[in-house]
Amino acid sequence: xxxxxxxxxxxxxxxxxxxxxxxxxxxxxxxxxxxxxxxxxxxxxxxxxxxxxxxxxxxxxxxxxxxxxxxxxxxxxxxxxxxxxxxxxxxxxxxxxxxxxxx
Ligand SMILES: [Zn+2]
Ligand SMILES: [Zn+2]
Numbered sequence: 001x002x003x004x005x006x007x008x009x010x011x012x013x014x015x016x017x018x019x020x021x022x023x024x025x026x027x028x029x030x031x032x033x034x035x036x037x038x039x040x041x042x043x044x045x046x047x048x049x050x051x052x053x054x055x056x057x058x059x060x061x062x063x064x065x066x067x068x069x070x071x072x073x074x075x076x077x078x079x080x081x082x083x084x085x086x087x088x089x090x091x092x093x094x095x096x097x098x099x100x101x102x103x
Pocket of ligand 1: 025
């Protein structure tokens with residue numbers, strides 16, 4: 001039975017070393033604080049009933065979701081970050097594409 005050895009050497013289980021970056025610049029990013037409903041800055045409100053802090057929309061005063069992330073480099077909004085090596089791979093492909101288009 002070599003199952004344990006196989007499992008230990010399985011590279012898919014290795015979750016370390018992935019650096020997540022913004023899709024636009026390949027840089028660091030922050031969670032978005034812009035509400036999905038009205039695209040304004042959210043505010044945090046403490047709710048006594050549920051003993052929790054919720055995100056509220058500053059414009060419509062409803063509980064708000066802030067999906068996506070903000071790039072620290074250019075301030076762009078994006079939905080999902082990307083692994084750094086994927087970003088590099090994509091940049092490389094774009095570069096090759098660009099060169100191909102010149103022919
Ligand atoms: Zn950016
Ligand atoms: Zn709103």
